Ligand SMILES: NC(=O)C1=CN([C@@H]2O[C@H](COP(=O)(O)OP(=O)(O)OC[C@H]3O[C@@H](n4cnc5c(N)ncnc54)[C@H](OP(=O)(O)O)[C@@H]3O)[C@@H](O)[C@H]2O)[C@@H](O)CC1
């Protein structure tokens with residue numbers, strides 16, 4: 078279940094299921110029952126207030142209220158608007174509710190031990206304002222736990238944006254597959270624990286929608302990991318050229334360690350002669366060569382992956398080296414200064430992309446290179462990948478990995494410890510190390526972001542960038558043992 082459905086895909090899945098013979102009324106019953114089961118498995122019977130909106134999210138609420146009451150729970154139900162104005166399946170289920178329908182005001186919260194938020198779901202179409210905003214704030218001010226149905230009211234399911242105000246939920250129960258808003262910030266933080274319930278939409282129907290958005294994880298790329306075999310030698314595992322700075326050497330030293338720990342067979346740092354001893358002394362397994370030999374070394378096809386950016390310096394020299402590396406069609410990872418060097422002429426960079434290329438901008442670098450694109454991070458990363466022809470890793474707490482062919486993954490880890498100097502350099506190194514071993518660009522980028530995130534999550538507080546490469550052997554061992562036992 079790594080697929081994420083967009084909101085239009087979810088409506089289409091609903092439609093195709095109904096065409097296939099399961100009625101909308103039954104889907105809504107299934108949705109309500111799944112939420113009811115989550116509630117009864119987590120809480121003992123207590124006073125519940127079910128808050129219903131005027132659409133099908135509210136319709137789910139009528140089912141939940143009825144089923145909880147049938148099990149003896151004390152339930153109050155409040156509706157935004159009148160039952161007469163409800164339509165379709167929501168109307169059908171509203172008419173099965175035999176209790177009182179109260180007005181939806183903050184008075185609904187008085188005495189509630191548990192709140193069920195069914196005000197707006199996938200159909201949220203504008204900001205929440207006025208009395209409704211007051212109600213949402215009142216829900217958030219009270220200590221009673223909140224179960225959100227589909228998405229917390231106010232969270233845009235497509236983007237994770239907060240439309241005015243939003244409910245802070247303890248648990249969110251959504252249906253069939255997650256939506257982007259469950260994984261993109263800030264929405265992700267408001268969902269609490271996210272549960273995805275099966276309401277009868279078949280995997281075949283989901284597959285027929287050809288989902289392109291995924292939660293990043295081993296089942297997305299583990300099959301593509303190029304594990305070495307008995308007959309492998311170091312050249313089978315690739316030879317990285319990492320272009321190092323003269324003044325700033327730490328960035329490439331960190332990146333080099335990341336690339337080597339990720340499995341690159343050999344790694345040569347190119348730098349101006351005064352800096353070479355520093356790189357050589359830093360790690361005995363690293364080779365060094367003067368930067369003046371870059372073009373000559375690029376003629377040897379065994380040098381199959383190039384990292385340019387960390388500590389490279391912004392300007393003409395970096396620009397020329399990037400264009401040369403891209404023209405040689407080697408796997409290229411472009412980070413930091415390699416991206417910033419093209420702020421004034423991004424189309425020169427995009428035009429030169431031809432082989433496996435991964436760009437790793439953070440928000441600031443992204444904006445400078447791709448300009449002020451419209452939309453949320455997911456939409457912008459996808460547009461940037463299409464435009465540049467490269468795999469784009471838009472770094473952040475919810476890193477997005479987008480391929481030019483439309484595939485995109487959202488990373489799902491909690492690792493704020495990674496916000497530390499040098500962490501991005503290590504990530505760029507890990508991507509390069511995986512590309513050097515022949516992994517395809519999208520899979521390598523996804524795996525690198527996952528390894529980086531897991532390293533941060535596992536290590537926890539106190540992490541410094543140097544710790545990330547050293548956490549890789551443990552993570553890779555886990556993946557290796559899973560691969561050997563056939564479990565992903
Ligand atoms: N698809 C499926 O597979 C299944 C879906 N199911 C459920 O259906 C839900 C989607 O239902 P939905 O399409 O009726 O949308 P929903 O979220 O109820 O809201 C629409 C209403 O809200 C109103 N409104 C919107 N924003 C507003 C604002 N800021 N302030 C004020 N009003 C605002 C909007 O008004 P309008 O924009 O039309 O003026 C309209 O009246 C989905 O989340 C899931 O829970 C399940 O039953 C199982 C199967």
Ligand SMILES: [K+]
Nearest residue numbers: 194197228230
């Ligand atoms: K909701």
